[in-house]
Every structure is written in C-alpha cells, then in structure tokens.
Amino acid sequence: MSTATLSQTETITAPGARRRRPHLPGQKPFGPLRVAAFAVLALLAIGWLLPFLWAIATAFKTETDAASGDPSWIGATGPTVEAFAAILSQGNVYTWAFNSLWTSAAVTLITLAISALAAYAFSRLNFTGRKWLFVVVIASIIVPPQVLIIPLFYQMLTFNMIDTYWGLILPQVVVPAMVFILKKFFDAIPIELEDAARVDGASRFRIFWSIVLPLSRPILASVAIFVFIGAWNNFLWPFLVINDTTLMTLPVGLQTVISAYGVQYAQVMAQAVLAALPLIIVFIIFQKQIVKGVATSGFGGQ
Amino acid sequence: MTTSTTGSVAASGAATRTIVTGSASGIRLRRPGSRNREQLVSWAFLAPFLVAFALFLIWPIVHGIYLSFTDQSLTGAGGGFVGFANYGEALTDPVMWQSMWNTVWFTLLSTVPLVVIALLMAALVDRGLPGQWLWRLSFFMPYLLASTVISQIWVWIFNPQIGAANNILKAFGLEPLAWLQNPDTNMLSIVIATVWWTVGFNFLLYLAAMQNIPSQQYEAASLDGAGPWRQFWSITLPQLGPATVLILILQILASLKLFDQAYQMLGGVASDTTRSIVQYIYEAGFVNYRFGYSAAISYVFFALIVIIGVAQALVSRRRKEL
Numbered sequence: 001m002s003t004a005t006l007s008q009t010e011t012i013t014a015p016g017a018r019r020r021r022p023h024l025p026g027q028k029p030f031g032p033l034r035v036a037a038f039a040v041l042a043l044l045a046i047g048w049l050l051p052f053l054w055a056i057a058t059a060f061k062t063e064t065d066a067a068s069g070d071p072s073w074i075g076a077t078g079p080t081v082e083a084f085a086a087i088l089s090q091g092n093v094y095t096w097a098f099n100s101l102w103t104s105a106a107v108t109l110i111t112l113a114i115s116a117l118a119a120y121a122f123s124r125l126n127f128t129g130r131k132w133l134f135v136v137v138i139a140s141i142i143v144p145p146q147v148l149i150i151p152l153f154y155q156m157l158t159f160n161m162i163d164t165y166w167g168l169i170l171p172q173v174v175v176p177a178m179v180f181i182l183k184k185f186f187d188a189i190p191i192e193l194e195d196a197a198r199v200d201g202a203s204r205f206r207i208f209w210s211i212v213l214p215l216s217r218p219i220l221a222s223v224a225i226f227v228f229i230g231a232w233n234n235f236l237w238p239f240l241v242i243n244d245t246t247l248m249t250l251p252v253g254l255q256t257v258i259s260a261y262g263v264q265y266a267q268v269m270a271q272a273v274l275a276a277l278p279l280i281i282v283f284i285i286f287q288k289q290i291v292k293g294v295a296t297s298g299f300g301g302q
Numbered sequence: 303m304t305t306s307t308t309g310s311v312a313a314s315g316a317a318t319r320t321i322v323t324g325s326a327s328g329i330r331l332r333r334p335g336s337r338n339r340e341q342l343v344s345w346a347f348l349a350p351f352l353v354a355f356a357l358f359l360i361w362p363i364v365h366g367i368y369l370s371f372t373d374q375s376l377t378g379a380g381g382g383f384v385g386f387a388n389y390g391e392a393l394t395d396p397v398m399w400q401s402m403w404n405t406v407w408f409t410l411l412s413t414v415p416l417v418v419i420a421l422l423m424a425a426l427v428d429r430g431l432p433g434q435w436l437w438r439l440s441f442f443m444p445y446l447l448a449s450t451v452i453s454q455i456w457v458w459i460f461n462p463q464i465g466a467a468n469n470i471l472k473a474f475g476l477e478p479l480a481w482l483q484n485p486d487t488n489m490l491s492i493v494i495a496t497v498w499w500t501v502g503f504n505f506l507l508y509l510a511a512m513q514n515i516p517s518q519q520y521e522a523a524s525l526d527g528a529g530p531w532r533q534f535w536s537i538t539l540p541q542l543g544p545a546t547v548l549i550l551i552l553q554i555l556a557s558l559k560l561f562d563q564a565y566q567m568l569g570g571v572a573s574d575t576t577r578s579i580v581q582y583i584y585e586a587g588f589v590n591y592r593f594g595y596s597a598a599i600s601y602v603f604f605a606l607i608v609i610i611g612v613a614q615a616l617v618s619r620r621r622k623e624l
Contacts, residue, residue, distance in 0.1 A: 037426050051456070126341075142608065143604070151365040276451050283443060
C-alpha cells in the first residue's frame with residue numbers, strides 16, 4: 001500500500017550540491033524582492049537558531065545566574081564552564097555516548113548488509129515467489145514500530161535479551177523501506193556490466209561484491225547516514241529494553257537525569273549541548289551527503 | 303529480469319548449453335541445473351534479511367494479535383484467552399478515545415505549519431541567495447537532535463517563571479503563559495517544539511523537489527516577462543504537487559506516532575490533554591502491566607494507520623489516472 005507513495009519519490013532526486021539558479025536576464029541581483037527574501041530568510045534562520053543559542057548561553061552560566069531569570073545572554077558573574085565540568089565529572093555521559101555510538105554503528109552495518117543482499121536478490125535473481133515476497137516486504141513498510149513494542153518486549157523476555165546490547169540492536173535492523181530503496185537503485189544499474197562478469201564465470205556474490213556494491217556507494221552512504229541518525233536518536237525501544245544505567249544510550253540516559261538534577265538549569269543545558277555536539281559536527285562535515293541522503297531515502301525513516 | 307525469461311529457460315532446459323535471449327536484459331548464459339542453482343543462490347542472498355524480518359517483524363505482528371486476545375500481564379501472570387474483551391474494553395475506554403483524539407489533534411495542529419513553513423523555507427533558499435550553507439544548517443540542524451535534547455531545551459524555554467518564551471511575551475507586553483504546566487497550552491507547547499525540531503526534514507524534501515525543476519523553464523518565463531512571484535505561482539508550485547502529497551502523507555504518519563517529545567517534555571507525567579495513543583499503549587503495557595490490553599490498543603491504532611495508508615494509495619492512484 002505504500003508502494004504508491006514510494007514510487008513518487010522517483011521524482012525527487014538529490015539536490016545538486018552547488019546547483020544555484022543563475023541570475024535570470026532582467027532580474028537585478030539586488031532587487032527589492034531579493035532583499036526582502038533575504039530578510040525573511042534571515043529572520044527564519046535566527047528564529048531556528050535562537051533556541052539552541054539560548055541553550056548554549058545558559059550552559060555557560062552559573063546555576064545562580066541561570067535561575068535568576070535574567071534574560072541577558074551572559075550571566076552577571078560572567079561566562080563559566082562550571083556546568084560542563086560538573087556534567088563531565090560524573091562519568092555516565094561518556095558511557096552513554098560510547099554505547100550510542102557503537103550500537104548505532106552496529107544497527108547501521110547490519111541493516112545495510114542484510115538489506116543490500118536482499119535487495120540484490122529482489123532486483124537481479126529469479127526465484128519462486130519473488131513477486132509476492134517483495135509485496136509482503138513493501139507492505140510491511142507501513143507497520144509502525146511503536147505498534148510492536150508489546151510483542152517485541154515479550155519476545156526479548158523469552159530470549160533473555162532484556163538489558164542486553166543484542167536486545168537493543170536486533171529489533172532495529174529490519175527496515176523494509178531500505179530494501180525498497182536499494183532495489184530501486186540496483187534496478188537502474190545496466191545489466192550488461194554483470195553479464196560480462198558472468199560470462200567470465202564470476203559468482204553471484206562476487207558480482208554483487210565487486211561490481212554492484214562499488215557502483216552503489218552513493219545510495220549506500222545515504223541509507224547508512226539515515227539509519228545511523230535514526231538509531232542514534234531512537235528513544236522508545238532503548239527506553240523500554242534497557243534498565244541498566246551502564247547499558248543505556250545517550251537519549252535514554254540523559255532522560256533519567258533530568259529529574260535527578262532538579263532545577264540545575266545550567267547543567268541540564270550543558271548536557272543537552274554536549275549530547276547535540278557530535279551530530280552537529282557530523283552534519284557540518286557531511287552536509288552534502290546528509291542533504292542528499294534525506295532527499296533519496298528520507299521517507300524510509302519513521 | 304522478467305518472468306518470461308525464466309519460462310523460456312525452463313522450456314529449453316533439456317539442451318546441454320542453451321543461450322536464451324532475455325526480453326529486455328540482453329544475453330544470458332545458462333547451464334543445466336542453473337535454475338536450481340539460482341534458487342539456492344537467491345535464498346542465500348535473502349536469508350539474513352528474511353530471518354530478521356520473520357523474527358522481529360512478522361512474528362511480533364502475529365504474536366501481538368494473539369496477545370490482544372489474552373489477559374497476559376507483564377509480570378508473567380494471566381495469559382488466558384479472553385476473546386474480544388480487550389477490544390470491547392478499548393472501544394469503550396474514555397482514556398483510549400481521549401488519547402486517540404489528542405493524537406489526531408496534534409496531527410492537525412502540527413501538519414499545517416510543518417508543511418507550510420517548510421515550503422516557505424525551501425522557496426526562499428531556492429532563490430540562490432548567499433549563505434546556502436548557513437540556511438541549511440539552521441533549518442535542518444534541530445532534526446539531528448535526540449528527542450531528549452530538544453525536550454530539555456524547550457522545557458527550559460517554556461519555564462513559566464524564568465523561561466525565555468515568557469520573557470519574549472513580556473517584551474511584547476503580553477501576559478506570560480504557564481505553557482507545559484497548563485492543560486490549555488501544553489499541547490500547543492509540544493506543537494511549537496515539534497515544528498522547530500522536525501520542519502528541516504520537510505524543508506530538505508521540498509528543496510530537492512524544487513531543484514529538480516529545469517532552470518530553462520524559469521529562463522523562458524523570465525524572457526516572457528514573468529517576475530519572481532509569477533514564476534513561483536505558475537512554474538514552481540504546480541510542479542510541487544507530487545512532493546506535497548508525499549510530504550503530507552509522511553508528516554501525517556509521523557505525527558500520529560507522537561510519543562517521545564510529548565512524554566519527555568511533561569517529565570513522564572501523564573496529562574489528559576497530551577497523552578497520545580502511543581503513550582497510552584506504553585502506559586497500559588509498562589505502567590499498568592496489562593500486555594493483552596496494550597496489544598489490543600496497538601491494533602486499534604494500527605487499523606487507523608492502515609486506513610490512512612490505503613486512502614493515500616487510492617488518492618495517488620487516481621492522481622496517476624488523471
């Protein structure tokens with residue numbers, strides 16, 4: 001049923017990284033309309049940056065300054081890194097960041113590997129039941145993971161996987177939308193490239209590994225980035241399946257200490273800023289790929 | 303890759319070495335038994351995904367249906383068959399309907415700004431103004447933040463005594479609000495935070511769709527004397543139809559799954575005006591330990607999602623036929 005939605009994305013391809021509309025004849029580079037557009041854009045950007053900038057400003061205040069309600073950007077006592085020092089001295093933040101990093105990487109790798117293999121079979125191989133199996137996989141895109149928390153939790157209880165990394169990782173690796181995206185991409189690779197290798201006697205796996213995968217790097221990167229962001233920010237499932245403080249991911253761990261800190265606003269903001277930092281740095285470095293990834297595989301996320 | 307290829311291979315399989323001309327895919331070499339081999343190879347490629355798919359998607363769906371007909375408890379107690387009792391209770395449970403309404407209300411409130419503001423942002427950025435890097439960073443960055451982080455930031459901003467939101471209201475001479483602490487404004491507060499958090503995603507989808515419009519169309523219109531407004535209304539907007547349908551559907555489906563930020567911004571406290579259906583599933587299962595009942599609510603919610611999915615499929619099919 002989502003096939004119709006998905007096929008529409010064919011019309012959406014990655015935005016050219018630097019493609020800019022040229023100045024059109026008769027359009028002044030700094031006409032009043034352009035200046036107005038710039039002004040609105042700047043206002044929107046400020047509006048979108050302010051909440052985050054305010055969080056940063058608070059993080060550099062003393063607790064007393066933060067709690068005073070003084071709306072100035074720098075506290076009366078001047079900027080301080082007290083709040084950051086307090087957070088970092090507690091240790092758990094490192095553990096959570098490390099857990100988030102490696103479990104998200106594991107989810108990404110496993111998802112990518114199993115989805116690419118399956119997508120190749122759906123795209124290139126003939127087997128009994130290919131059609132209906134693909135329909136089942138595509139139809140399952142519509143199942144919201146939130147609907148499955150009860151039976152999945154029950155399953156993890158049965159498998160003794162509550163409070164384990166596997167219990168956290170495995171239920172996240174099934175992303176049928178990614179199979180669909182990859183199959184579409186494989187379909188577009190000219191089959192002649194593979195036929196030549198087959199005449200030379202190369203096995204299917206060899207063809208997949210040394211011809212198809214290298215040609216698919218851009219789409220693999222898109223899917224990987226998207227799955228990684230999803231896993232890094234996932235809240236509900238890690239929140240349910242992990243109770244042990246030392247196994248928690250960053251979002252779940254941070255959530256447990258909101259109440260523990262009570263009214264220590266500077267510390268809560270320092271913690272929010274620290275948790276946000278890695279992904280912001282990743283975004284600044286990989287902006288092009290991320291923008292492209294959202295455009296090509298964005299609809300697969302939930 | 304057509305089935306006709308397979309058919310002809312099977313028909314001529316007796317020959318020791320057969321060359322089959324595929325209908326669209328060029329020349330294939332086939333050896334005897336290669337069809338069986340290809341079956342084996344296919345299932346080898348599929349196996350890892352299918353095992354995970356069966357274990358963590360298909361089985362939970364089936365088992366969830368079974369659980370919804372039992373009085374299974376998280377504590378391990380119960381488990382007896384209760385027929386449609388859970389569904390009967392769900393459909394007459396005022397909290398279930400309130401959660402369903404809250405979810406729909408949130409979806410209505412959030413979808414419009416999330417689509418309109420995204421369109422505005424993309425239309426402006428697509429003008430090719432200087433600072434492309436900064437615009438994308440500002441609008442999309444919040445989307446990269448975990449729900450925990452955005453919840454903490456907005457709880458701080460919405461603090462009724464010392465929060466920035468009330469400082470802004472006071473600066474404009476308006477009455478301060480209690481935001482998250484008032485049942486009349488808590489859903490609105492969640493909507494504001496959500497729009498800030500996720501609009502960048504729709505913005506990027508719109509931007510990609512706009513950049514796909516050939517620039518020759520604008521050049522031609524420009525030569526005919528069409529100004530930027532005219533170009534936007536007559537060239538850009540009409541061609542954004544498919545993208546808008548896609549963004550709307552994705553947004554509605556995403557908004558219906560409200561839980562993370564609503565739960566966290568209220569500090570895990572259940573509020574009658576913000577409790578979403580996913581939150582009620584969570585509460586029934588993990589706070590009240592009623593797995594069977596929780597599973598039944600899950601399927602009522604799933605039915606809603608499927609209805610929207612089917613409606614969307616029908617709408618887009620009709621669009622294609624026209």
